[in-house]
Amino acid sequence: xxxxxxxxxxxxxxxxxxxxxxxxxxxxxxxxxxxxxxxxxxxxxxxxxxxxxxxxxxxxxxxxxxxxxxxxxxxxxxxxxxxxxxxxxxxxxxxxxxxxxxxxxxxxxxxxxxxxxxxxxxxxxxxxxxxxxxxxxxxxxxxxxxxxxxxxxxxxxxxxxxxxxxxxxxxxxxxxxxxxxxxxxxxxxxxxxxxxxxxxxxxxxxxxxxxxxxxxxxxxxxxxxxx
Amino acid sequence: xxxxxxxxxxxxxxxxxxxxxxxxxxxxxxxxxxxxxxxxxxxxxxxxxxxxxxxxxxxxxxxxxxxxxxxxxxxxxxxxxxxxxxxxxxxxxxxxxxxxxxxxxxxxxxxxxxxxxxxxxxxxxxxxxxxxxxxxxxxxxxxxxxx
Numbered sequence: 001x002x003x004x005x006x007x008x009x010x011x012x013x014x015x016x017x018x019x020x021x022x023x024x025x026x027x028x029x030x031x032x033x034x035x036x037x038x039x040x041x042x043x044x045x046x047x048x049x050x051x052x053x054x055x056x057x058x059x060x061x062x063x064x065x066x067x068x069x070x071x072x073x074x075x076x077x078x079x080x081x082x083x084x085x086x087x088x089x090x091x092x093x094x095x096x097x098x099x100x101x102x103x104x105x106x107x108x109x110x111x112x113x114x115x116x117x118x119x120x121x122x123x124x125x126x127x128x129x130x131x132x133x134x135x136x137x138x139x140x141x142x143x144x145x146x147x148x149x150x151x152x153x154x155x156x157x158x159x160x161x162x163x164x165x166x167x168x169x170x171x172x173x174x175x176x177x178x179x180x181x182x183x184x185x186x187x188x189x190x191x192x193x194x195x196x197x198x199x200x201x202x203x204x205x206x207x208x209x210x211x212x213x214x215x216x217x218x219x220x221x222x223x224x225x226x227x
Numbered sequence: 228x229x230x231x232x233x234x235x236x237x238x239x240x241x242x243x244x245x246x247x248x249x250x251x252x253x254x255x256x257x258x259x260x261x262x263x264x265x266x267x268x269x270x271x272x273x274x275x276x277x278x279x280x281x282x283x284x285x286x287x288x289x290x291x292x293x294x295x296x297x298x299x300x301x302x303x304x305x306x307x308x309x310x311x312x313x314x315x316x317x318x319x320x321x322x323x324x325x326x327x328x329x330x331x332x333x334x335x336x337x338x339x340x341x342x343x344x345x346x347x348x349x350x351x352x353x354x355x356x357x358x359x360x361x362x363x364x365x366x367x368x369x370x371x372x373x374x
Contacts, residue, residue: 015338015349045340072341096339096346122343 003191004209005064006040006184008079008117008143008171013052014045017175021054024180025061035181035211039064041081041171041197043117046071046094048083066194069093070117075100075129075136077121079143079171082112082198104138113198115169117143120156127156135164141201145170145208147182169201170208182212230348232303236334241301246327246359247292254284254324257291283321289356289365290316292328298352302371303334305348309373312349317366320358327359335368348373 009024010017021042028037040063042049047069054065069080071093078100080087087110091098104114119126119142126142144157145168161168170183188205191197200206258269263285266273274282322328335353339346350371356364 046338077341094338096341123345124341124343 001190003038003064003187003189004036004184005066005187005191005197006037006172006174006181007068007081007115007169008043008070008146008183009040009174009180010044010070011042011049013042013047013049014175016045019175019177019180021052021065022057022061023177024174025057025063025065027177028063028181029061031181034213035184037063037181037184038191039066040180041066041068043068043070043079043171046096048080048088048093050088064192066197068194071098071103072096072124073098073100073103075116075133076119076124076126077117078103079115079117080107080112081115081201082107082194084111086110087112101136104136108138111198113140113201115141115143115201117171118146118149118153118157118173119143119160120149120153120158121146125153125156127160130160139164139166141167141169143171143208144168145183145210147172147174147179147212149173167201167206168208169206170210182210184209184211230305230337230339232337236303237336238333240331240333242295242298242330242332242354244293244295244330246329249284249288249322249324249326249328251282251324253291254282254288257288258285261285261287279321279323281323283323286318286321286365287316288322289318290314290367292330292356294330294332294354298332301332301334302352303337303350305350305373307374309371312370312372314370315368317368318364319366320362320364322358322364326364328364329357330354331357345374 011019011021049067058065069083071078107114116126144161169185172179172182174180185206186209187200189200191200267277268285271282332352332354336351339348352369354367
């Protein structure tokens with residue numbers, strides 16, 4: 001049984017989002033025919049929302065709601081999965097200049113996983129930093145599909161994945177309700193907890209999936225003589 | 228851009244306005260300007276039968292109150308330029324005709340973030356609206372971006 005999760009989303013706990021978690025789940029319920037998600041991962045900016053409890057909402061909507069973080073490092077923005085007390089004691093997530101290599105290595109040693117997100121994005125993506133400095137070691141996966149990317153950014157991410165052989169995830173990077181789940185990650189295995197998510201990201205089979213609506217093809221005009 | 232500031236400024240009230248009376252004319256003008264037709268805000272008789280038993284102003288009337296003349300002098304600045312990055316308004320208690328509204332403002336938060344266009348510093352100023360009974364009417368968080 002496979003599991004489809006949006007691995008990158010922001011609720012109103014992030015300062016630049018106004019999306020309530022319940023509204024996300026309700027929207028997914030309404031849009032399930034287009035975005036067949038089993039759950040979402042909330043990756044709040046520069047913090048870990050430790051005390052949030054979404055179990056009642058999970059039961060109400062039959063969907064998984066996991067918590068992670070989006071941090072800012074000297075190599076751009078990165079998602080941290082499997083955040084625990086050891087990790088938050090070791091690193092100040094509010095620091096916008098966290099040392100990426102150290103974070104990747106130590107988070108892995110403490111049971112989590114760091115996934116650089118929107119690598120093709122200017123200034124805060126891995127690609128631009130790789131042009132100036134050595135590539136990072138021990139990167140397992142990067143976000144190849146980001147729902148908030150502008151033209152060319154996901155393509156740059158794809159080129160990075162092809163060059164370095166990274167595994168690839170997808171996430172909507174949604175800050176508003178209607179964008180939740182437009183990009184996601186399909187896991188071969190069943191994922192029901194954050195521990196299982198970290199395990200699958202490290203060793204399982206998965207792929208980025210794109211649920212963004214395709215633009216309708218423009219009808220071609222048929223010359224009168226051809227009719 | 229290094230962000231250096233005296234942490235003592237966080238939470239310290241720097242601006243308190245004189246009380247401003249809420250008049251029926253001001254609420255009526257506001258409703259007319261917005262096309263507001265809800266009888267709870269526009270019809271005294273209907274409002275008497277409503278949840279508050281009297282006319283009140285639409286919640287968004289809270290944003291019509293102005294900060295003090297020297298408000299912007301107290302907004303900490305970082306970098307070379309900036310812009311208004313929006314407002315969050317939390318409505319807590321209705322505003323009634325005859326209320327006297329006071330605004331008091333403090334620096335709520337200063338934080339950094341990075342984005343496509345580089346590093347930014349955000350300053351959040353919270354203005355709290357209170358009435359003559361000491362009740363909190365609303366919180367308005369003004370967000371300023373600097374770089």
